[in-house]
Amino acid sequence: MGAELGKYKSCVSARSTDKEVLKYAQDGGIVTSLFGYALDTGIIDGAIVAANKEFYAKYPSKCIQDSSNLDMIEPWRPIPAIVNTKAELLAAAGTKYNISPNIALLKEATRSFGLDKIGIVGTPCQMQAVRKAQLYPVGMRDVGASIALAVGIFCMENFPYQSILQLVEDHAAMKLESVKKMEIGKGKFWVYGKRGQVVQLPLKVTHKYEQPGCHVCLDYVANLGDISTGSVGSPDGWSTIFVRSKIGEAVWAKAIADGVFETQPIEKVKPGLELVTKLANEKITKNKNTLEARKTFGVGKALRNPYI
Amino acid sequence: MTRVISISPTIRHEGKSGLVLDVDEKGIVTRGDWVGLSPVRGIERFCTGKKMHQVPKIASRTCGICPVPHVLAGVGAMEASIGCEVPKDALLLRRIIHSASRLSVHALHAFMVLPDLYYPGTDTRINPYSPEPRARAIADRIQRIREIGQDCVQIAGGEAIHPGNPRVGGMYRNISPQAKTKLFDLAKEGNVLAHEHLDCMLALIRDFSRREWVEIGGARVPVPKNLGYHNQGYLATDPLYGTSSLEEHPSFDLARYAEVSPEHWYRGPGEVTYGDPTYPGGGTLPEGTAFDPAREMCPAVPIYDGQPVEVGAAARLRRFSNFDEKGTIGQLVARQMECIPAVTELEDCIDRLNPAGAVRAGTLPPGDGKPGWAANEAPRGTLVHITRVKDRKVRFFKMIVPTSWNMPTAGLALAGSPWQLAEFVIRGYDPCISCASH
Numbered sequence: 001m002g003a004e005l006g007k008y009k010s011c012v013s014a015r016s017t018d019k020e021v022l023k024y025a026q027d028g029g030i031v032t033s034l035f036g037y038a039l040d041t042g043i044i045d046g047a048i049v050a051a052n053k054e055f056y057a058k059y060p061s062k063c064i065q066d067s068s069n070l071d072m073i074e075p076w077r078p079i080p081a082i083v084n085t086k087a088e089l090l091a092a093a094g095t096k097y098n099i100s101p102n103i104a105l106l107k108e109a110t111r112s113f114g115l116d117k118i119g120i121v122g123t124p125c126q127m128q129a130v131r132k133a134q135l136y137p138v139g140m141r142d143v144g145a146s147i148a149l150a151v152g153i154f155c156m157e158n159f160p161y162q163s164i165l166q167l168v169e170d171h172a173a174m175k176l177e178s179v180k181k182m183e184i185g186k187g188k189f190w191v192y193g194k195r196g197q198v199v200q201l202p203l204k205v206t207h208k209y210e211q212p213g214c215h216v217c218l219d220y221v222a223n224l225g226d227i228s229t230g231s232v233g234s235p236d237g238w239s240t241i242f243v244r245s246k247i248g249e250a251v252w253a254k255a256i257a258d259g260v261f262e263t264q265p266i267e268k269v270k271p272g273l274e275l276v277t278k279l280a281n282e283k284i285t286k287n288k289n290t291l292e293a294r295k296t297f298g299v300g301k302a303l304r305n306p307y308i
Numbered sequence: 309m310t311r312v313i314s315i316s317p318t319i320r321h322e323g324k325s326g327l328v329l330d331v332d333e334k335g336i337v338t339r340g341d342w343v344g345l346s347p348v349r350g351i352e353r354f355c356t357g358k359k360m361h362q363v364p365k366i367a368s369r370t371c372g373i374c375p376v377p378h379v380l381a382g383v384g385a386m387e388a389s390i391g392c393e394v395p396k397d398a399l400l401l402r403r404i405i406h407s408a409s410r411l412s413v414h415a416l417h418a419f420m421v422l423p424d425l426y427y428p429g430t431d432t433r434i435n436p437y438s439p440e441p442r443a444r445a446i447a448d449r450i451q452r453i454r455e456i457g458q459d460c461v462q463i464a465g466g467e468a469i470h471p472g473n474p475r476v477g478g479m480y481r482n483i484s485p486q487a488k489t490k491l492f493d494l495a496k497e498g499n500v501l502a503h504e505h506l507d508c509m510l511a512l513i514r515d516f517s518r519r520e521w522v523e524i525g526g527a528r529v530p531v532p533k534n535l536g537y538h539n540q541g542y543l544a545t546d547p548l549y550g551t552s553s554l555e556e557h558p559s560f561d562l563a564r565y566a567e568v569s570p571e572h573w574y575r576g577p578g579e580v581t582y583g584d585p586t587y588p589g590g591g592t593l594p595e596g597t598a599f600d601p602a603r604e605m606c607p608a609v610p611i612y613d614g615q616p617v618e619v620g621a622a623a624r625l626r627r628f629s630n631f632d633e634k635g636t637i638g639q640l641v642a643r644q645m646e647c648i649p650a651v652t653e654l655e656d657c658i659d660r661l662n663p664a665g666a667v668r669a670g671t672l673p674p675g676d677g678k679p680g681w682a683a684n685e686a687p688r689g690t691l692v693h694i695t696r697v698k699d700r701k702v703r704f705f706k707m708i709v710p711t712s713w714n715m716p717t718a719g720l721a722l723a724g725s726p727w728q729l730a731e732f733v734i735r736g737y738d739p740c741i742s743c744a745s746h
Binding site: 045046061064082084108110111112113114115116141142 | 462463464466467468469473481482483484486487488489490491664
């Protein structure tokens, strides 16, 4: 191994200096602050993020969700949306542990939304989709050149909506409407209620609910993002950042100079890169084995391998 | 003595076509047949039985230069058949993509005819691919106009080629205020460029019209003053957008239209008696090549009041703006003149568009099999889609396409011109043979 963290120019632990952002953010408020900064400085003129039902109720024209019946939309189901202001960004902050098809908005962003410089946030697979659309634009006319800033988030695995429903409502015995925050960390699936309840589930019970497609994924820390960020490796309320591309480096340097983030060297924080590397290795090794098993899945027959 | 010459394929237009020309001893065409050779894909037939939402998307694939008119006429015809009124802002979005596509298609045609034209006052032909600054100035401007046109269609219509936003009952999405601003900027830039482009093209076309001769294949060919004249009359439904059977007084009369097989207007079998190997692009077809225009002709022949007619930019300006120049020069001038109303309409519609407005009609009626039609003034002329929708399915579908109208008319217009100029004459119609065959 050794390539498990991808190529990067620098790695730090950081958090937003904006107190308001930290109030809504999952960890260090990196994505929210970074996009807020990029919008303010004209690096991007809109960002594709994962919003939710409340966001959709407030800004319906910002989503492509095609339902005027709000009751049909479940709580904690992510809805891809395009945001142009800090208020909209804050309304969309926070991790939703189920599938958000952000790339579905990628082309539309350059069309009826009229964006020239798109910011997009997504999991490693979504960063792969963005890069593939840039290099092999099949039905993606004018999209590649419009992508100005791709921010990747660390991802171990994802869940279908039904899985989250079952995990929260059955295993954690909490109504989805009353959940304030969900988190996977320290080997547990944490569910925080609005009234202060905290439930933790061992990750073991979540395994069977994982999206099967995640089991062939060989990317943990969003290797293809301009900037990648995630909670692992940094203390609570802080995020680990990999600055990867030239674009990422330029944006990050400007943001730091303008005091958008406070940082600590990653070597100084606990648990640090060691844990990130360990988890990345675990994910990649496990999933490589799954890929390997697909070769001999049938008797004299294989299942398809998208990597070859 | 009459010789028969055949040029096939013809070039610098959309699709595949050929010319069969009877030529007298002076090289003047006495009878011309312009034969569409793009294979019939049978869109009308295989759309029958499909859902009303799908058919305009299929019809769009008739042609990649003018997909916008096809998709708009398609949804318009479905709406006319089921009796559905489109919200105001959806109509504005449709007019935006329609005028933007007209702008870019006319600019593309300028590119097609540039190699026929000369730098004013010289005997040097224009090569738009040349790196020379004179050629680049013209070609770059055309490219930018096309870029602007396509970007506008892309924003308002979802995609520059085969727009996905129009749907039966309106549009899928309105655009954001940000997109509206962007459209407006593009249109403003397009307006300036369109005026420069018009001045430039008019100068080139006027210079051509004053020429005594042009050089083709090394020979000097005289240019007649009545190049491309015909007496077939003109048809247009609207200076800008179109009409449909939903309107109280539609400007197209379906009862005066009929469609006949090519046998009525095209010659029978024969063979080429004269081949000219010096004709640019590998020569004309060699002596002895057999042809049969009446049977090889892929498009059908639409007629209006029993005759083929001319449709297109010249027909529109003639009917709605007192334009009275005939022939090929008239067509070229009219087409470039239309760029200005197109860009003005574009600006006007963007201005009136409300980005927060609804763009979809409420519940769509399923249709009861009533016939409905919509005409769209495509860049190349009147495009009519006729349909009958019952229970959301298309029971009948028919397309009357601009180039189908123009093909027999242009054949008649060839008489009286030197045969070497025949291709230039048909290029005046900005032919789109894929559209004609469909």
